[in-house]
Amino acid sequence: MFRKEVKPVDDLVRQYLRFTGLETPLLQRRLIDAWPEVTGPTVAKYTQQRFIHNQTLCVKITNAALRAELSMMRTQLVKRLNEHIGSQVIADVRLF
Numbered sequence: 001m002f003r004k005e006v007k008p009v010d011d012l013v014r015q016y017l018r019f020t021g022l023e024t025p026l027l028q029r030r031l032i033d034a035w036p037e038v039t040g041p042t043v044a045k046y047t048q049q050r051f052i053h054n055q056t057l058c059v060k061i062t063n064a065a066l067r068a069e070l071s072m073m074r075t076q077l078v079k080r081l082n083e084h085i086g087s088q089v090i091a092d093v094r095l096f
Contacts, residue, residue, distance in 0.1 A: 024089075028052045031081055031089045035059065038080050043070065055091045057081065067095050 017023040032052065036044035049060040057078075061067040070077065074093045082088055 027085055027087050027089045031057065031085050034081060034084045038084050039070075039077070052090060055089070057090045057093045059093065059095055061095050071095050 014023070017026060032050045035047065035050055035057075039047075043061075043066065046061050046063040046066050047059060048062055049058070051058050061070060070093075074095075077093045078090055081090060081093075
């Protein structure tokens with residue numbers, strides 16, 4: 001009797017996404033969607049736009065005091081967001 005190599009479905013899906021070039025956009029979308037969850041409802045209330053450009057998460061914050069406070073926490077935000085996704089998606093956060 002021959003034994004076939006059995007792989008878990010999640011490994012096959014991950015391999016397919018990587019092969020088709022969809023893994024990075026999917027991880028980027030997950031990270032953008034995780035912003036309110038990681039930063040909390042107060043920060044999410046003052047957030048208008050979020051997008052990723054050249055491994056930098058760009059976020060528009062409408063409150064100047066909050067923007068200044070978050071800019072001092074940029075490295076912590078990068079670390080927490082990447083840990084939440086489980087992959088190194090961004091290298092920096094730019095607040096405007």
